[in-house]
Amino acid sequence: MPSPKKVKKLNRAAAEAIFERFHEIEPEPKGELDYVNAFTLLVAVVLSAQATDAGVNKATKRLFELAPSPAAMVALGVDQITELIKTIGLYRGKAKNVFALSQMLIDLHGGEVPDNREALEALPGVGRKTANVVLNIYFKQPTIAVDTHLFRVGNRTGLAPGKTPLEVELALTKQVPERFMLHAHHWLILHGRYICKARKPECWRCPIREWCLFEPKTPLPGG
């Protein structure tokens, strides 16, 4: 019979300590995507799939100057949008989605960005992760968007192990204390981006290493 392979997972107390530490270090973590309203946030997040935020910001600086609203975006047209965002990976599909999504906001939501998951995920190019970001960042809902960083950090640390992003997300909703839920996404993404990096995690300067289950290849100095 298949033995249920035990996955090492941090207990609640350790999880709570981790977020206390994050809060202590950075009480108000901020994302690094540029936007000026709900619409531009939504578009920026759609464009950010498999792309760096720095690269997205470079393109959206051009794009949002011409089209900071759904109507302006539709007026721009797919070809113009494509040209403007050509420096971002997956740009063809993203340009089509941004155009169609803008038209749909006009047709179905009075040009506004909807504040619920169902409506958001019905938009082209918007899946669970993107919807969670908009709900969390703009509408201040306690969602946790699991991207490549959260997925890696959740598994590597043992904070929230899971085979899929959804599993990690559900694990995190149980591990993160409610009072820290609004900021959990930003704390974890920044931690993953600058310290718990994919290639060379910098464990020697990690603020949560005393709780982490990951064993770095290169041992800590003196340890």
Added chain:
DNA sequence: ATCCCGAGGG
């Protein structure tokens, strides 16, 4: 499971 796909870093 596979495709989409440019920029930046090592």
Added chain:
DNA sequence: CCCTCTGGAT
């Protein structure tokens, strides 16, 4: 060169 970056649709 190879890997990674705030994924989604088929």
